Amino acid sequence: MQVKLRVRRFNPETDSESRIETYDVPADPMDRVLDLLHWVKWNVDGSLTFRRSCAHGICGSDAMLINGTNRLACKVLVREVGDQITVEPLRGLPVNKDLLVDMEPFFASYREVLPYLVNDDPAPDTERRQSQADRERFDDTTKCILCAACTTSCPVFWADDEYFGPAAIVNAHRFIFDSRDQGAAQRLTVLNDKEGVWRCRTTFNCTDACPRGIKVTQAIQEVKRALLFRKV
Amino acid sequence: MTQQHTFDVVIVGAGGAGLRAALESSRRGRTAVITKLYPTRSHTGAAQGGMCAALANVEEDNWEWHTFDTIKGGDYLVDQDAAEVMCREAIEAVYDLEHMGMPFNRTPDGKIDQRRFGGHTHHHGAGAVRRSCFAADRTGHMILQTLFQQNVKQGTTFFDEYYVLDLLRAPDDGRAAGVVAYELATGELHVFRAKSVVFCTGGYGKMFKITSNAHALTGDGPGVCYRRGVPMEDMEFFQFHPTGLYRLGVLLSEAARGEGGILRNSDGEAFMERYAPTIKDLAPRDMVSRAIYTEIREGRGAGPDGDYVYLDVSHLDPKVIDAKLPDITEFARTYLGVEPKKEGVPIVPTAHYAMGGIPTTVDAQVVGDAANTVIPGLFAAGECACVSVHGANRLGTNSLLDIVVFGKRAGVNAGEHAATVDHAELGEDPAGAVTRMLEDLAGHAEGERAAAIRLDLQVNMDDKAGVYRTETLLKEMEVELASLRERYARVWVQDTSRRYNTDLLEAVELGFLLDLAEALVVSARARTESRGGHFREDHPVRDDKNWLKHSLASRGDSGVKLDYKPVTMTRYEPMERKY
Ligand SMILES: Cc1cc2nc3c(=O)[nH]c(=O)nc-3n(C[C@H](O)[C@H](O)[C@H](O)COP(=O)(O)OP(=O)(O)OC[C@H]3O[C@@H](n4cnc5c(N)ncnc54)[C@H](O)[C@@H]3O)c2cc1C
Ligand code: FES
Numbered sequence: 001m002q003v004k005l006r007v008r009r010f011n012p013e014t015d016s017e018s019r020i021e022t023y024d025v026p027a028d029p030m031d032r033v034l035d036l037l038h039w040v041k042w043n044v045d046g047s048l049t050f051r052r053s054c055a056h057g058i059c060g061s062d063a064m065l066i067n068g069t070n071r072l073a074c075k076v077l078v079r080e081v082g083d084q085i086t087v088e089p090l091r092g093l094p095v096n097k098d099l100l101v102d103m104e105p106f107f108a109s110y111r112e113v114l115p116y117l118v119n120d121d122p123a124p125d126t127e128r129r130q131s132q133a134d135r136e137r138f139d140d141t142t143k144c145i146l147c148a149a150c151t152t153s154c155p156v157f158w159a160d161d162e163y164f165g166p167a168a169i170v171n172a173h174r175f176i177f178d179s180r181d182q183g184a185a186q187r188l189t190v191l192n193d194k195e196g197v198w199r200c201r202t203t204f205n206c207t208d209a210c211p212r213g214i215k216v217t218q219a220i221q222e223v224k225r226a227l228l229f230r231k232v
Numbered sequence: 233m234t235q236q237h238t239f240d241v242v243i244v245g246a247g248g249a250g251l252r253a254a255l256e257s258s259r260r261g262r263t264a265v266i267t268k269l270y271p272t273r274s275h276t277g278a279a280q281g282g283m284c285a286a287l288a289n290v291e292e293d294n295w296e297w298h299t300f301d302t303i304k305g306g307d308y309l310v311d312q313d314a315a316e317v318m319c320r321e322a323i324e325a326v327y328d329l330e331h332m333g334m335p336f337n338r339t340p341d342g343k344i345d346q347r348r349f350g351g352h353t354h355h356h357g358a359g360a361v362r363r364s365c366f367a368a369d370r371t372g373h374m375i376l377q378t379l380f381q382q383n384v385k386q387g388t389t390f391f392d393e394y395y396v397l398d399l400l401r402a403p404d405d406g407r408a409a410g411v412v413a414y415e416l417a418t419g420e421l422h423v424f425r426a427k428s429v430v431f432c433t434g435g436y437g438k439m440f441k442i443t444s445n446a447h448a449l450t451g452d453g454p455g456v457c458y459r460r461g462v463p464m465e466d467m468e469f470f471q472f473h474p475t476g477l478y479r480l481g482v483l484l485s486e487a488a489r490g491e492g493g494i495l496r497n498s499d500g501e502a503f504m505e506r507y508a509p510t511i512k513d514l515a516p517r518d519m520v521s522r523a524i525y526t527e528i529r530e531g532r533g534a535g536p537d538g539d540y541v542y543l544d545v546s547h548l549d550p551k552v553i554d555a556k557l558p559d560i561t562e563f564a565r566t567y568l569g570v571e572p573k574k575e576g577v578p579i580v581p582t583a584h585y586a587m588g589g590i591p592t593t594v595d596a597q598v599v600g601d602a603a604n605t606v607i608p609g610l611f612a613a614g615e616c617a618c619v620s621v622h623g624a625n626r627l628g629t630n631s632l633l634d635i636v637v638f639g640k641r642a643g644v645n646a647g648e649h650a651a652t653v654d655h656a657e658l659g660e661d662p663a664g665a666v667t668r669m670l671e672d673l674a675g676h677a678e679g680e681r682a683a684a685i686r687l688d689l690q691v692n693m694d695d696k697a698g699v700y701r702t703e704t705l706l707k708e709m710e711v712e713l714a715s716l717r718e719r720y721a722r723v724w725v726q727d728t729s730r731r732y733n734t735d736l737l738e739a740v741e742l743g744f745l746l747d748l749a750e751a752l753v754v755s756a757r758a759r760t761e762s763r764g765g766h767f768r769e770d771h772p773v774r775d776d777k778n779w780l781k782h783s784l785a786s787r788g789d790s791g792v793k794l795d796y797k798p799v800t801m802t803r804y805e806p807m808e809r810k811y
Contacts, residue, residue, distance in 0.1 A: 131338065142367070142377070
């Protein structure tokens with residue numbers, strides 16, 4: 001089959017504004033959108049720029065806007081999106097070139113929520129024990145691959161780039177609900193901040209966008225509840 | 233404009249090995265981690281199955297059995313002292329990760345859970361043992377995240393999306409003096425002076441077409457070292473994992489078989505029972521991959537072209553599939569449209585893991601010759617290194633173990649080394665060689681694109697240097713490589729911009745792949761025996777008398793030069809590898 005692939009392009013060295021370019025790409029229904037982008041890059045225009053590495057939805061490099069929703073290009077097959085495909089960079093982050101955006105604001109928010117285990121007790125000789133139920137409690141949010149699909153689908157984030165965004169809250173959740181962690185109080189104080197969880201309007205865009213199937217909105221709600229009751 | 237930076241330690245790569253090293257070295261000296269991918273994009277995140285350590289949490293086990301399995305699995309090409317170090321330190325390495333927050337699956341009494349994995353046995357081969365520690369089927373993801381989190385906590389200095397393209401060695405004595413890196417965002421070169429340089433750049437599976445490896449796995453670290461005079465050890469040993477998704481090569485972890493999955497041919501027969509009666513589907517990977525190809529060749533392959541077999545997990549409890557194999561069953565659904573709970577998943581062997589690479593001591597110091605002469609200040613760890621703990625065939629779960637054990641050792645030793653020496657002098661114009669290489673590559677206004685040359689490399693490597701090899705095929709591949717090199721000399725980089733020029737970098741990466749493929753093929757052609765991942769149909773048996781030794785391939789003026797060094801033996805006598 002032939003796919004009409006429309007790509008929003010921007011070269012910082014020559015363009016003042018972005019533009020849409022259209023390519024006719026030979027494709028198989030089982031091809032990934034990433035395969036189509038590669039086909040263009042390798043056969044038509046080598047300057048088409050995007051990030052990718054693993055090509056199977058694990059590394060989080062290639063989140064982009066595909067037919068209007070945030071997806072990983074390597075995890076969407078042509079048969080799911082049809083023969084008219086529009087690909088654009090993620091919204092809400094500065095575009096550096098074509099589909100490649102500046103991820104630094106995203107990682108800056110991530111770093112702020114203390115995204116690491118806090119436990120100052122001396123470590124035992126073997127493992128810290130954790131029940132299966134306690135381990136299950138935060139299982140969902142350990143799946144995050146930091147692709148930014150959730151955060152850049154959030155209308156609050158588009159309007160206010162100071163907002164932490166869902167991904168940072170997901171990563172706070174991952175530790176707040178880990179029975180081994182002692183940093184919840186500190187993290188909750190950060191998240192209680194004016195740009196913290198309270199800005200969330202529960203639009204569920206983030207949950208729909210997550211390529212890992214994380215229940216993002218639910219995680220945010222759980223963090224809000226923890227804040228209200230200050231216990232986890 | 234070339235910028236200059238000075239650090240005590242420079243770590244190249246931020247996968248599991250690089251991040252583990254950084255935690256140690258940044259406590260000991262000013263450390264920079266230079267990485268072409270954002271750390272969390274590294275391919276360690278793709279590892280699924282687990283990490284072995286003889287914790288004996290669920291059944292009797294000890295690290296000596298683990299050592300034995302590692303050596304036997306590696307077909308006796310393993311340096312036995314190194315395997316002992318790895319298997320002994322495995323236990324502490326797992327506990328370290330747990331203390332850092334790693335979310336391992338748990339047993340009912342709250343300990344780290346363990347499961348079976350290929351080639352791991354109790355009592356020296358008596359039966360499969362539950363040794364693999366895991367976090368569902370995203371163990372690598374969790375290790376990568378955990379180590380990254382700890383680096384965030386520690387405030388490690390990262391240079392993200394910087395590509396290291398050259399190693400600087402002191403003009404007088406050849407010790408490490410620093411590296412040259414290309415900044416993706418600006419196209420500028422940076423010279424990093426350092427007392428210790430640690431390479432942790434991962435594998436180079438992208439020289440094959442059907443591979444589980446990421447696009448970024450192009451062997452830059454080994455490539456850079458090779459060009460700067462470091463020999464490459466045991467390059468002929470490349471692991472083909474039995475279960476890659478048909479046509480794509482995306483990996484379905486051995487954990488699927490560890491949990492009870494079975495390989496079946498077109499007749500539905502569980503054929504591994506014929507090849508490895510004791511441990512069947514959990515035999516080492518090289519044996520299973522060959523068994524699959526034998527089934528296909530003898531007409532028992534499935535599908536319209538009879539060119540795949542099935543991985544069948546449909547008899548497992550759906551709850552076990554959801555809890556322990558969620559990601560890999562989703563891969564089958566997403567990419568092949570197959571429902572593993574109901575039907576077999578079409579699979580073929582996929583190029584997976586480089587046993588060979590930059591030769592090191594157990595302290596992660598790089599050695600420069602067959603006498604194991606250490607190159608001061610130069611270190612390597614992880615998949616790009618060859619310690620050698622994997623010998624001719626790596627056991628599943630031993631690489632995640634390798635990267636944390638030897639990553640840590642590399643970080644400690646690089647940090648300590650830096651504390652005892654001064655910076656080496658840089659030669660004149662340290663960035664000159666990279667500048668010229670980039671100008672050469674970008675100097676053609678038309679011609680053939682890197683992608684076309686790379687595809688021909690990959691297809692040919694699959695056919696001629698894959699699971700089955702012969703003198704004729706390898707010789708053909710040498711000729712093919714010569715022509716690929718000629719084409720590469722005229723490669724056309726179409727993107728002429730300075731900023732974010734990934735087109736240029738793809739061409740650079742292809743150069744490393746070509747160099748390493750040549751080292752692989754020449755080493756493989758010379759080795760007239762079959763051992764582990766290297767199988768010669770024209771020399772189908774292992775030949776300890778002549779070949780119980782490591783290969784070292786160096787770049788000479790007239791092609792690849794080979795040398796050999798002995799395998800370190802402690803207490804394990806080579807015996808036949810039967811399962
Ligand atoms: C699909 C899959 C599943 C696996 N499952 C398992 C498993 O269950 N158990 C197990 O033990 N092993 C497994 N392995 C093997 C194991 O995951 C890898 O061998 C290991 O993670 C490699 O880690 P590393 O740190 O050496 O390299 P990587 O994680 O690949 O990291 C390489 C790093 O080097 C950087 N880099 C590369 N080139 C440059 C350059 N020129 N300049 C700067 N930086 C550079 C990259 O940015 C990256 O950060 C699996 C492998 C694959 C592919
Ligand atoms: S390329 Fe890794 S997630 Fe798509």
